[in-house]
Amino acid sequence: MKDPRNALEVEGLGMVFDVSASWLNRVVERKPRRYLRAVDDVTFAVPRGGCLALVGESGCGKSTVARLVTGLYRPTSGTVAFAPGRDGAPLAAQMIFQDPYASLNPRWRVGDIVAEPIRELRLRETEADVTDRVADLLRTVGLSPDDMAKFPHEFSGGQRQRISIARALASEPEFLVCDEPTSALDVSVQAQILNLMRRLQDELVLTYLFISHDLSVVRHMSDRIAVMYLGRIVEEAETEALFDAPQHPYTRLLLETIPDLHAPRRRRAAPGGEPPSPLAPPPGCAFNPRCPVAMPVCRTDRPAETARCGAGRVACHAAAATASAA
Amino acid sequence: MTDTPVCPARPATPSRLARLRDSDLWWSFTSHPTAVGAAVLLGLMMLAALLAPLIAPQNPYDLAALELWNAELPPVWVEGGQWPYVLGTDLQGRDVLSAMLYGSRISIVIGIASVIVSLAVGLSLGLVAGYFGGIVDNVLMRIGDVLLSIPTILIAILVSAVAREMLPPGLREAGAAAVLVLAISLTAWVQYARTVRAQTMVERNKEYVQAARLIRVPARRIMLRHILPNTMTPILVAATLNFGLAILIEATLSFLGVGMPPTEPSLGTLIRIGNQYLFSGLWWIVLFPALHLCLLVVAVNLLGDWLRDALNPKLR
Numbered sequence: 197m198k199d200p201r202n203a204l205e206v207e208g209l210g211m212v213f214d215v216s217a218s219w220l221n222r223v224v225e226r227k228p229r230r231y232l233r234a235v236d237d238v239t240f241a242v243p244r245g246g247c248l249a250l251v252g253e254s255g256c257g258k259s260t261v262a263r264l265v266t267g268l269y270r271p272t273s274g275t276v277a278f279a280p281g282r283d284g285a286p287l288a289a290q291m292i293f294q295d296p297y298a299s300l301n302p303r304w305r306v307g308d309i310v311a312e313p314i315r316e317l318r319l320r321e322t323e324a325d326v327t328d329r330v331a332d333l334l335r336t337v338g339l340s341p342d343d344m345a346k347f348p349h350e351f352s353g354g355q356r357q358r359i360s361i362a363r364a365l366a367s368e369p370e371f372l373v374c375d376e377p378t379s380a381l382d383v384s385v386q387a388q389i390l391n392l393m394r395r396l397q398d399e400l401v402l403t404y405l406f407i408s409h410d411l412s413v414v415r416h417m418s419d420r421i422a423v424m425y426l427g428r429i430v431e432e433a434e435t436e437a438l439f440d441a442p443q444h445p446y447t448r449l450l451l452e453t454i455p456d457l458h459a460p461r462r463r464r465a466a467p468g469g470e471p472p473s474p475l476a477p478p479p480g481c482a483f484n485p486r487c488p489v490a491m492p493v494c495r496t497d498r499p500a501e502t503a504r505c506g507a508g509r510v511a512c513h514a515a516a517a518t519a520s521a522a
Numbered sequence: 523m524t525d526t527p528v529c530p531a532r533p534a535t536p537s538r539l540a541r542l543r544d545s546d547l548w549w550s551f552t553s554h555p556t557a558v559g560a561a562v563l564l565g566l567m568m569l570a571a572l573l574a575p576l577i578a579p580q581n582p583y584d585l586a587a588l589e590l591w592n593a594e595l596p597p598v599w600v601e602g603g604q605w606p607y608v609l610g611t612d613l614q615g616r617d618v619l620s621a622m623l624y625g626s627r628i629s630i631v632i633g634i635a636s637v638i639v640s641l642a643v644g645l646s647l648g649l650v651a652g653y654f655g656g657i658v659d660n661v662l663m664r665i666g667d668v669l670l671s672i673p674t675i676l677i678a679i680l681v682s683a684v685a686r687e688m689l690p691p692g693l694r695e696a697g698a699a700a701v702l703v704l705a706i707s708l709t710a711w712v713q714y715a716r717t718v719r720a721q722t723m724v725e726r727n728k729e730y731v732q733a734a735r736l737i738r739v740p741a742r743r744i745m746l747r748h749i750l751p752n753t754m755t756p757i758l759v760a761a762t763l764n765f766g767l768a769i770l771i772e773a774t775l776s777f778l779g780v781g782m783p784p785t786e787p788s789l790g791t792l793i794r795i796g797n798q799y800l801f802s803g804l805w806w807i808v809l810f811p812a813l814h815l816c817l818l819v820v821a822v823n824l825l826g827d828w829l830r831d832a833l834n835p836k837l838r
Contacts, residue, residue: 266736267736268735291732291736293729294729299728299730299733302752303752312737312739317737364733
């Protein structure tokens with residue numbers, strides 16, 4: 197660990213998926229092997245008790261980063277290092293998933309779902325203690341202990357997400373990876389879940405890696421924001437600094453799309469075009485085909501990360517040019 | 523479950539029986555007269571087979587009970603028929619009804635046993651292939667493809683003929699049932715394995731499996747406790763239909779003479795024996811076992827068809 201205040205340090209993380217056709221098809225149809233670079237040289241750190249948000253469009257690799265951090269995927273390159281936790285062992289990350297309908301086994305009772313980590317990791321001695329703990333957890337997330345005997349299909353999306361949070365808390369983690377925990381919920385329920393997660397962060401001293409495509413959700417939750425585009429982090433800064441003065445044109449584009457309460461009918465610049473395929477990323481800066489301020493150098497050279505005001509970094513030729521001119 | 527201070531008056535968890543009565547499946551069952559009829563018929567035949575020693579007029583295996591002057595009696599409603607030989611007797615004076623009850627017992631036991639064996643093999647191989655993928659998956663599925671490319675009955679004939687020759691002569695009759703189960707299961711497992719594999723590949727990537735992997739639940743337990751229960755719906759249908767199919771294959775093998783020996787006749791063996799006397803005018807020896815087999819398989823298939831429709835969400 198470079199900095200003892202960090203709970204998680206990720207360095208040079210890369211993930212390449214082999215998406216080739218099967219061997220027989222490759223031989224018969226003479227197709228080449230194809231690789232998908234989902235995550236490319238991603239570096240970030242999450243301070244203990246803080247919340248870092250990863251933001252980006254669908255397919256930019258943010259969920260892959262979540263699965264790399266929790267160890268569900270083995271990274272192709274780079275390292276994921278957790279600081280030692282309360283008991284001295286490296287922190288174990290738990291995860292809250294995006295889809296509240298797929299993240300709970302439909303054939304298990306809620307009590308068994310929440311108790312699984314407790315039983316599996318032998319955190320309680322007797323079955324009565326396990327039940328007590330599950331009841332406590334359900335109360336913590338705003339459900340009733342009576343819900344233990346029910347099946348997941350008896351709950352709404354927001355309630356299921358609460359169950360999912362209770363399960364994640366069951367193993368007493370100090371680090372939670374939240375993979376778009378509110379994107380499948382109604383707006384009114386989103387706020388409830390976000391408030392619950394903030395309350396839990398304060399009460400249980402949790403560290404969050406929060407993944408979302410919704411900047412307004414992220415503003416509510418996080419201390420720092422990292423914006424991802426096509427597998428790379430293009431800009432990272434403290435939340436308010438990023439909202440006040442976005443440096444990367446892609447960040448500006450994302451901020452433009454947020455509806456504004458004070459200017460309800462302002463014309464919003466719709467993001468032009470689609471993100472390019474990660475199977476064949478464009479040369480130079482990956483954002484250059486959609487970038488309003490693209491320069492010739494953007495089409496040839498990949499921009500290096502430069503420091504930005506407000507203790508952050510940005511990877512953009514245009515931003516670097518402005519900074520050096522100033 | 524201990525009482526919790528918040529709400530002591532927790533409604534009791536409904537019992538399994540109550541949940542079954544509340545379920546869509548039960549409602550669908552009671553509103554399909556065909557399914558109810560098939561289930562009742564099948565239940566009666568199973569019960570009769572189970573209770574054969576109690577209800578059969580005669581023990582067909584007991585040679586001492588056979589009286590030659592009772593041979594070739596027609597059914598009771600035909601002229602010359604005699605009680606208690608309701609469905610007539612064969613050439614040795616064996617009661618056809620008793621032979622049928624004992625025979626259906628063997629047919630049903632072989633059917634159930636081969637379903638169990640092929641389920642055990644098919645489910646475990648399908649789970650492993652679907653969960654781990656890669657080379658394991660490829661090898662297992664290609665073996666399955668090869669087995670399916672040869673007609674089931676050919677493989678069954680080959681296996682039972684070879685296995686019978688390999689068994690010592692003393693064991694041939696005793697081992698006949700086991701050989702039949704083996705021969706039938708050898709091809710039947712492929713269907714289960716394919717179904718479970720496909721379903722496992724879907725379930726494996728669902729988030730509840732990832733949640734279990736995060737707390738380091740061993741792969742075996744994830745497969746058995748998380749994935750397997752979620753693959754059971756199509757398996758239940760396939761198992762029911764295959765039960766009928768297994769009884770038919772057993773009957774075919776016995777009819778061809780590579781199945782159960784005449785000393786321990788199954789329905790197929792009875793049909794083969796009776797078939798030889800059909801043109802001598804002794805039609806009852808072959809007709810009644812054939813009818814019994816037919817009804818048994820039709821009942822199983824009707825039940826399986828209903829189950830397939832009832833469990834298919836697109837047909838509701």
